[in-house]
Amino acid sequence: MDEIAPEYDVVVLGTGLTECVLSGVMSVKGKKVLHIDRNDHYGGEAASVNIESLFKKYGNYNKGEEPWKKYGRINDWNVDLVPKLLMANGELTNILVSTDVTRYLEFKQIAGSYVQQGSGAKATVAKVPSDASEALRSPLMGLWEKRRAKKFLEWVGAFQEDNPSTYGGLDLNRCTMREVYEKFGLEATTRDFIGHSMALYQTDEYMNEKGAAKDTVQRIRLYVNSMARYGKSPYIYPLYGLGELPQGFARLSAIYGGTYMLNTNIDEIEMEGGKVSGIKATMKEKSDEGEGMKFSTKTKKIIGDPSYFPGKVQVVGHLLKAICILTHPVAYTDNSDSAQLIIPQSQVGRKNDIYIAIVSSAHNVCPKGYYIAIVSTIAEGSSNHHLELQPGFERLGKIEEKFMGPPIPLYEPLESGRNDNIFISKSYDATSHFETTTDDVRDIYRRAEQEELVVEGLREGDTLVGQE
């Protein structure tokens, strides 16, 4: 086995999406990258796993049983551990296109975007209106409200950040979103689906925050523009599951010289004068007997996920998540092969929305006839977490198999990393998409490199990789 170089510009720990995007971008920019994961697979928390691994991860079966055997070929399953989708017009799509990682992946639309009104037996589920004209046909609103919603969405559509004459006489830099809703005379139920299923806020706090109205308008525009891109929903999804995303960026990094080592434990992070100076590590496959390969190398920077730095992160919340296997599409989703369904918090007496993300064999994540639905929310209590997800389970009908572990802690770094040059990412949060993940990518890049990350044109003029 070749020698590991004596020094790297950056050592990246963990192969989650955040780390792989950063690794890829840095390699393309000519940095010498060593990328390490303690696991035997790519993706960390953002991996997709097969059905046997899923059962083993959650351990919900009796010893000696092999319940995965009744679910067809094990490798036909690629079940996401993170319940997220890509916004078609979002930043991750932009990065994928700018870096050409789209060449290794194929994407499909998510077939529909739905929202629940009411709860229990009276719950109704309807398509989220995607533009002003759909608002006019939506069963979510009465006749007069439809016209008001249309007016509002037209105003959002005409909005230009740098042109205050499009602000509609509102002081958007200072007013709250509540004031905007009031100006358009929108009812509470309309505010609910606009704020939660279009702007994708998970709580109602956004409504009272001064100066946040602009952000809300931009979020609605992202939704509407993503929707307009392919037509069925604002979301797209990679064939074979989200775990393909980190693999794609890892490949990009490797193509530009990044060195990859799975099955590698960090034994020690070496410091000099308060700053990181190198690492000591051991590469050893699980099946290998003996010591494994020990090595050390110098580096001035480390980027890593929270699991590699338990002493340098704090818990900011807990995510509840249940992965459910179904043999039927979800009711009221027009028999869609995939969908997102949002249950806004106010409809079921909660503070945080419940999300359901559904994908199926159409996305090569399970055999024909199966659907994978992930129900998730932010934990509000310290017990009875199953009950917190109950309104979501009610939407699913018969559930063949349910995988639900303890609440998942969400971590954030305690420090920016400027002092010790250890830059730590955040956990994948409860939002339904990757916009906050790419915010974190940009933030880490800024902290580590002291410049803004510009992905546009990153690979332009790159002749080595041309197709033909």
Place this chain on the structure above:
Amino acid sequence: MTSRVSTGTRPGARFAQFKLVLLGESAVGKSSLVLRFVKDHFDDYRESTIGAAFLTQTISLDDSTTVKFEIWDTAGQERYKSLAPMYYRNANCAVVVYDITQASSLDKAKAWVKELQRQANENIIIALAGNKADLVADHPDKRAIATADAEAYAREAGLLFFETSAKTSENVRELFTAIARKLPLEQAGARNMRANPRQGVDLRPEAPGTQGGGACNC
């Protein structure tokens, strides 16, 4: 990225696209073989793979049949046993390379063949390439692996077999042509008759049928 076959404009014309992956120990000449096949070029001082995501090259088998290879190089990720499943996914054919002057490289190649036969789909076409044949042309004593031994192993394991030189281009085209001939054109056609190469959505902003950035579509 699965195999694609479509009938062209000419009656009876066939065009098929297949994913080909390269495997083998570091420095046996995987990237060099691809470079020779795709660009008809050779570098004496190639560093380890940098820059080639995947390359494509087309072979015309006869007047009416064209095979296009989408060739994936390991990008060095196999060096520390860190190849991603994405790399093998839907591979239709594999070239397993060893260096005829390095005995250990054939053992490594055999291990890859075993892994392929265990993990890949059962119809995958595997070719074994004993590379750097030019090195033994003038110095037969440099040879570490007898042709007959490798050939016997290949026959037993059901592999195509060539001794190649990326440097002189000996047998390089022959290797890829033999693979193209063995690929199941008919079968792929029956499974997957598609004019449109990609089944998913096209993410590029200028992609036809999509409306990009700019104005809001409210």
